[in-house]
Amino acid sequence: MAHAYEHPHPAVTTDVVIFTLAADSLKVLLVRRAHLPFQNQWALPGGFVEIGEDLEVCALRELEEETGVTGVFLEQLYTFGAPRRDPRERVITVAYYALVPMDRLHLRAAGDAREVAWFRCDALPELAFDHADIVRMAQQRLCAKLQYSTLALQFMPDRFTLGELQRVYEIILGEPQDKRNFRKRMLAYDCIEDTGTERRNGNHRPARLYTVKSPGEVRIIR
Amino acid sequence: MAHAYEHPHPAVTTDVVIFTLAADSLKVLLVRRAHLPFQNQWALPGGFVEIGEDLEVCALRELEEETGVTGVFLEQLYTFGAPRRDPRERVITVAYYALVPMDRLHLRAAGDAREVAWFRCDALPELAFDHADIVRMAQQRLCAKLQYSTLALQFMPDRFTLGELQRVYEIILGEPQDKRNFRKRMLAYDCIEDTGTERRNGNHRPARLYTVKSPGEVRIIR
Structure with a gap:
């Protein structure tokens, strides 16, 4: 069997998929490449x-x-290593991901990035390398994580209605949720509590305001 | 920023964690290393x-x-890349895992392996490199997968009692399951069906026999 020092080694990179919620959509952070290959194309940092x-x-x-x-x-998301995913040489990339509130981030393009910007996940430009596959898998993982953890609660203000929480799920999952099932599930998780106050929302009847029981902590739920 | 060809590349390996169920325990497949480093020590293939x-x-x-x-x-399980996890040089390893019925496997040691054998996960020998960490993470992932998929059903015979299915969960999870909750959950998944027949088990009252609705297919359940 082959020993490392006798054989050519692949290059190894990392790539990062940063998601955020903004203006009623899920967005991903991309950079415009300053250098070859894929010069001027958008890619993951x-x-x-x-x-x-x-x-x-x-x-x-x-x-x-x-x-x-x-x-x-x-x-860590997944390691992508198809032999010809980079035109230069064999490059294996270890991909990471995160979902972050937008107000915590201050963007500034530098180094290999000519530009940095948020893109809606449902309207991505053509991406360099296999980065479209990486974003797709990260989105799937994010949706799965939303179902088995309290991740979404990190995006709620101090007090919120169940309708507002449902909207966060709908943006990330990309599909409408059944209101009754959603409410039942959220309350069964025992991660939010009724503040005893209400908010009047437009023409609807007043909605109860909830608060997160342990803010900042992402719990696994079953 | 660094370009690949100007810099030394790490070596990349893959390691595999194969689990099986046998004699009332979860076991993992290990090889005894024929060569340095960690010569004669047990390791993942x-x-x-x-x-x-x-x-x-x-x-x-x-x-x-x-x-x-x-x-x-x-x-794919995870990529382990701590800078000094291999004494020879920088080696990044992409780890994979699987749970396989034992009767499908025919072992034969060769190449870099002096010996190959199954070890109980709760009684592992000292392992080479960071392979103990890799096995630990694979076990966690397996337990998680058991909770959100029908993976365990692959290990059931044609007809089985809920008690036998519960035992498979207990072996993999390493802890007793509450009988009533377990039955309720399994039936709610709608993946097994009552055959209408029963089996007499020792001193207990006869137990209903179940069968898998879609054998061979691992479904995701919520």
Whole structure:
């Protein structure tokens, strides 16, 4: 069997999919590439792992270098390694993802990025490499995580109606939720509580206001 | 920012965690290493990715070379890349896992493996590299998958009692399940059906026999 030092090694990169919720849509953070290959095309922020650098450290460094974004809690998504995914040489990329409130992020393009911007997930430009596949898988993972954790509660203000919470689920999942089932499920999770106050919403009858029981903590629910 | 060709590349390997159920315990497939480093120590089957080889193809090839095991459906687990996890050089490993019925596997040690054997997950020998961490994460992932899919049903005979199904869950999860809740949950998934026949089990009253509605298919359940 092959020993490493006798064989050519692949290059290894990290790429990062940062999602946010904004203006009633799920958005993803992209950079416009300053260099070849795929010069001027949009891509995920990312780059080559230094020989002594931890993978997640690399992901956070490249994210900050290219977009200015810091302080994000990344989760590893998947490693993409199809032999011809990069035209230059064999490049294996370890992809990470996160869902972050937009108001925490201050964008600034630099390094390999000519420009940085948010794009609606349902209206992406043509992406470099296999980055469209990576975004697609990250979206699937995000939807799955929404179903088994309290992730969505991080995006709620101090007090909110169940209708507002339902809207967050609908934006991320990309499809309408049944109101009655949704309410039943959310209350069964025992992660939010009735504040005892109400809000008058347009023409509807007043809606109860809820608050998150343990804000800041993402719990796994079954 | 760094371009690949100007920088030293890490080596990339794949490692595979194969679980099975046997003699009332969850077991994992290990090989005894023929070569340095960690010579004669037990480790996961795995090895270096060829420069033009797909990651999953590499995982299956190394698994077959070292253990004789073929025809396994692998899922990617996680990529482990701590800078000093291999004493030789920087090695990043993409780990895969699978849960397979034991009767499908015919073991034969070869290549880099001096020996191949099943070990109980709760009584592992000291493992090479960070392979103990990899097995631990694979076990967590397996437990999670058991909760959101019909994975366990693949391990049931043609007809089985709910008590026998509960035992499979208990072996994999490593903890007793509440009988009433377990039955309620299993029936709610709508993946098994009552055959209308019964089996007399020792001193207990006769137990209903169930069968899997869509055998061979692993469904996601919520």
